[in-house]
Amino acid sequence: MxxxxxxxxxxxxxxxxxxxxxxxxxxxxxxxxxxxCEFTTVxxxxxxxxxxxxxxxxxxxxxxxxxxxxxxxxxxLVVINVFAFLLALALTQKMRGTxxxxxxxxxxxxxxxxxxxxxxxxxxxGVLAKYNTALALNEWYGFWGLIILxxxxxxxxxxxxxxxxxxAIPGDIIEAxxxxxxxxxxxxxxxxLPMMMPSITICVFLSITNGFKLFDQNLSLxxxxxxxxxxxxxxxxxxxxxxxxxxxxxxxxxxVIFFIIVxxxxxxxxxxxxxxxxxx
Amino acid sequence: MxxxxxxxxxxxxxxxxxxxxxxxxxxxxxxxxxxxxxxINLEPFKLPSAETWTGLSNYxxxxxxxxxxxxxxxxxxxxxxxxxxxxxxxxxxxxxxxRVKSTFSSAMYALCAVSMVVPFQMVMFTLSxxxxxxxxxxxxxxxxxxxxxxxxxxxxxxxxxxxxxxxEIEEAAMIDGCTPLxxxxxxxxxxxxxxxxxxxxxxxxxxxxDFLLPYLVLDINKYKTISIVVQYMKGSYGxxxxxxxxxxxxxxxxxxxxxxLSCQKHxxxxxxxxxxxx
Amino acid sequence: MKKKLLAFGLVGxxxxxxxxxxxxxxxxxxxxxxxxxxxxxxxxxxxxxxxTEETGIPVTVMTAASGQYETTLKxxxxxxxxxxxxxxxxxxxxxxxxxxxxxxxxxxxxxxxSSTEFALMDGEKMAGISYVIETYGLIYNKSLxxxxxxxxxxxxxxxxxxxxxxxxxxxSDELGFSAFTxxxxxxxxxxxFKTHLANLPIYYEYKADGIGTTDAIKGTYLDNYRAIWDLxxxxxxxxxxxxxxxxxxxxxxxxxxxxxxxxQNGTWAYADISSLGDENIGMLPIYIGVEGEENQGLCTxxxxxxxxxxxxxxxDIQATLDFMNWCVTSEVGVNAMCGTTGAMPSGADGMGFxxxxxxxxxxSNVLVNQANEYVANGYTSVSWxxxxxxxxxxxxxxxxxxxxxxxxxxxxxxxxxxxAFVDGWASEAAK
Numbered sequence: 001m002x003x004x005x006x007x008x009x010x011x012x013x014x015x016x017x018x019x020x021x022x023x024x025x026x027x028x029x030x031x032x033x034x035x036x037c038e039f040t041t042v043x044x045x046x047x048x049x050x051x052x053x054x055x056x057x058x059x060x061x062x063x064x065x066x067x068x069x070x071x072x073x074x075x076x077l078v079v080i081n082v083f084a085f086l087l088a089l090a091l092t093q094k095m096r097g098t099x100x101x102x103x104x105x106x107x108x109x110x111x112x113x114x115x116x117x118x119x120x121x122x123x124x125x126g127v128l129a130k131y132n133t134a135l136a137l138n139e140w141y142g143f144w145g146l147i148i149l150x151x152x153x154x155x156x157x158x159x160x161x162x163x164x165x166x167x168a169i170p171g172d173i174i175e176a177x178x179x180x181x182x183x184x185x186x187x188x189x190x191x192x193l194p195m196m197m198p199s200i201t202i203c204v205f206l207s208i209t210n211g212f213k214l215f216d217q218n219l220s221l222x223x224x225x226x227x228x229x230x231x232x233x234x235x236x237x238x239x240x241x242x243x244x245x246x247x248x249x250x251x252x253x254x255x256v257i258f259f260i261i262v263x264x265x266x267x268x269x270x271x272x273x274x275x276x277x278x279x280x
Numbered sequence: 281m282x283x284x285x286x287x288x289x290x291x292x293x294x295x296x297x298x299x300x301x302x303x304x305x306x307x308x309x310x311x312x313x314x315x316x317x318x319x320i321n322l323e324p325f326k327l328p329s330a331e332t333w334t335g336l337s338n339y340x341x342x343x344x345x346x347x348x349x350x351x352x353x354x355x356x357x358x359x360x361x362x363x364x365x366x367x368x369x370x371x372x373x374x375x376x377x378x379r380v381k382s383t384f385s386s387a388m389y390a391l392c393a394v395s396m397v398v399p400f401q402m403v404m405f406t407l408s409x410x411x412x413x414x415x416x417x418x419x420x421x422x423x424x425x426x427x428x429x430x431x432x433x434x435x436x437x438x439x440x441x442x443x444x445x446x447x448e449i450e451e452a453a454m455i456d457g458c459t460p461l462x463x464x465x466x467x468x469x470x471x472x473x474x475x476x477x478x479x480x481x482x483x484x485x486x487x488x489x490d491f492l493l494p495y496l497v498l499d500i501n502k503y504k505t506i507s508i509v510v511q512y513m514k515g516s517y518g519x520x521x522x523x524x525x526x527x528x529x530x531x532x533x534x535x536x537x538x539x540x541l542s543c544q545k546h547x548x549x550x551x552x553x554x555x556x557x558x
Numbered sequence: 559m560k561k562k563l564l565a566f567g568l569v570g571x572x573x574x575x576x577x578x579x580x581x582x583x584x585x586x587x588x589x590x591x592x593x594x595x596x597x598x599x600x601x602x603x604x605x606x607x608x609x610t611e612e613t614g615i616p617v618t619v620m621t622a623a624s625g626q627y628e629t630t631l632k633x634x635x636x637x638x639x640x641x642x643x644x645x646x647x648x649x650x651x652x653x654x655x656x657x658x659x660x661x662x663x664x665x666x667x668x669x670x671x672s673s674t675e676f677a678l679m680d681g682e683k684m685a686g687i688s689y690v691i692e693t694y695g696l697i698y699n700k701s702l703x704x705x706x707x708x709x710x711x712x713x714x715x716x717x718x719x720x721x722x723x724x725x726x727x728x729x730s731d732e733l734g735f736s737a738f739t740x741x742x743x744x745x746x747x748x749x750x751f752k753t754h755l756a757n758l759p760i761y762y763e764y765k766a767d768g769i770g771t772t773d774a775i776k777g778t779y780l781d782n783y784r785a786i787w788d789l790x791x792x793x794x795x796x797x798x799x800x801x802x803x804x805x806x807x808x809x810x811x812x813x814x815x816x817x818x819x820x821x822q823n824g825t826w827a828y829a830d831i832s833s834l835g836d837e838n839i840g841m842l843p844i845y846i847g848v849e850g851e852e853n854q855g856l857c858t859x860x861x862x863x864x865x866x867x868x869x870x871x872x873x874d875i876q877a878t879l880d881f882m883n884w885c886v887t888s889e890v891g892v893n894a895m896c897g898t899t900g901a902m903p904s905g906a907d908g909m910g911f912x913x914x915x916x917x918x919x920x921x922s923n924v925l926v927n928q929a930n931e932y933v934a935n936g937y938t939s940v941s942w943x944x945x946x947x948x949x950x951x952x953x954x955x956x957x958x959x960x961x962x963x964x965x966x967x968x969x970x971x972x973x974x975x976x977x978a979f980v981d982g983w984a985s986e987a988a989k
Binding site: 255 | 306375376388395400427459460492510533544548552
């Protein structure tokens, strides 16, 4: 059978492969090459070795954006997952209207980052105006603004994953625990949580990578104000690349560094999931 | 028993309030979209008064001055086109690389897995360059870019599913004289329907809302998507028309809500399934 | 296996060669103008359409978002159909793009210049040509100023301006208007302060030191910069803390609805405010309290140079040169550029420019005429020195610091403005 299928390789694989080369492999390789070059629009690229990387690491704004992003990813991870889990627990109880509530909580997830950013900019600035201040004046307003924004956006998504996980727990295990005299708190920590570990791992990594890659929301909500202090890494890279003459190579080098960080997180996730699978 | 019922009612009430708070941001924007642009920043939380009310004029200016309807059209075109192409091509590819064991197949699989985590900033410039040189800077061409950049996740998810399909059915079909193409479309395709829905939903959510990729790839003189128009309204022409922005935000959200309410069940299932596989 | 590798290699080579390849050719060339001035977007679009109708040469005009010109120029220049006509703001802007500039010496458009000082030179090469001369200052509403009991003659120095503004603020409840429109620091309007207002301390420093550009600004007149900024933000229609969300539109709205007397902007803003009536509009110099400022005039200059993309195909270059020439010689083009109310063939308002070409027309833009009057009366125009600002990055740094300071007017926050101004200049100029 393999042989028969193999003959059809051009039809089955070629379209995807060609697009994949155009849309990913070629730009990826070019991107790595350009990170070692000085250029304005590519036709004039000159090889300069590691100097772009050195400049990237010397750029205080970039280092700031790294820590800001890391902190943002961790805080958003905790906030989103705690609330999503609690909502999932509540909405799997017997209660009127759970379906409607799930619908409502999930909906913001479908709205695009740019649109979300401007919706929240209006609201947060409106609230801050009452205290005579604004988003662009303090990076921590921007930080918490972004946290609120991504929570609003992603809690529903994670909630759905948790609900699926909760519904997959066999009822008899809980019942058995109940008969053994475990109280609800014990049941949650000793039975439900361990059974939910696969879902939790998924959600944790989804929210941490989302946090690191966040761009649209950052661009529309704060655009890095004040003085680039609320810039997350992705926006810093974009601004370095397109906003500053002569810094294109540095921007590309930053992007490679960013890529390595994100892949590092991905590898860590793979390891964590594998370890869990062995345990089970 | 009675206590339980009251508890459940309390829960419903609490969640009704929570739900209202949850949709409040959209309601606030909706209210502001009927106000004169000068008053929006000044008093965003007030209901329109006789003085501030402008009716539908913000909607008219978003549509007439900023070409919002064109943007909706292009966004629909790009999203639907890309998702259909992605579903067709990547499912075929995934079936092939799962069924044919070779170095090529495993290399392809590994590359797809890697491409899933690559941040867009890594390729933003070079991808727009490649797209431009190959003349893919149109809504038709961008479909190929989306197929390439979005292939990773889709191939990965389809592979996961194909692995769970028992070989026997396909073998039987092939022995009966079916070509691989017929086998794929008559046997494998229908079995994969749930995965098609999951992948389709995930890709739709991504492409519909994507900003930077179309912004850099498309010839924005001619084609703008919804996200691009909204960003343009805020930044361009030296002025910010808050009224038109509010109207545009509402018009950007409405199709999403309609889409969501009409295939809610599939979306929720798709997300849950996608997460478990991913 | 080897065959496969070869095949992949070939595909790769083909794709690579495409990256350096050229775009499709239009028989008679085409023009793609990346316009810097958002205010004039509509007029350029109309001119482009007319030109295409007349000659059959396709002209595309794209206007970059405010503050996004460099970003857009860079992403567009990397494309096959790159702009054939683009703009730089002066010597500093030219630095990044000089390899892309076609030598304009000897071209028809260069022959149309009224004086060679309006050309932007890169050594022997004529890299750019200025196409508009503009003036900015403190636009004021004459009738409101009269209602407050003053006239323009009363304001001849910073001290006068301060006295008038503070008096209006003190009586603003009774008068029903404020002294200044909101100094919006939203991205759509912050250039008025981080660039145009910042020009004044730079101008005086250059003048004192007898230089025309520098790698290390000293910030001699930054205290004056603070004084005028304080005056703007504390006598305005809104609380200083609200400025970061205020837009250019807000300021225009406040000015035309008579909520404020003064509005810092330039000749290009005429169309926005002409509804007040020509007799009601005037423009004052921006005084910042420097000795000898009684003779200071308005700020006049240019930061708009047309450059032709030398890497475009010859046909496109020729088409572009023809288009530029048409704009400044044909009746339609000149009317569109110089005329104001109803000057466009469609009946829309013209651009209201003063153009440095032989064809320049008498203007009906009051603000332009006011500027000419100041020159005629012997006042010294303030030159535009912001093209020597080291980078966009520097402007953004100053802008952010100004916003922070506006919200909380402490010495510490002002020191941050000084740091952004002086140290930022040095570090950006070094790059």
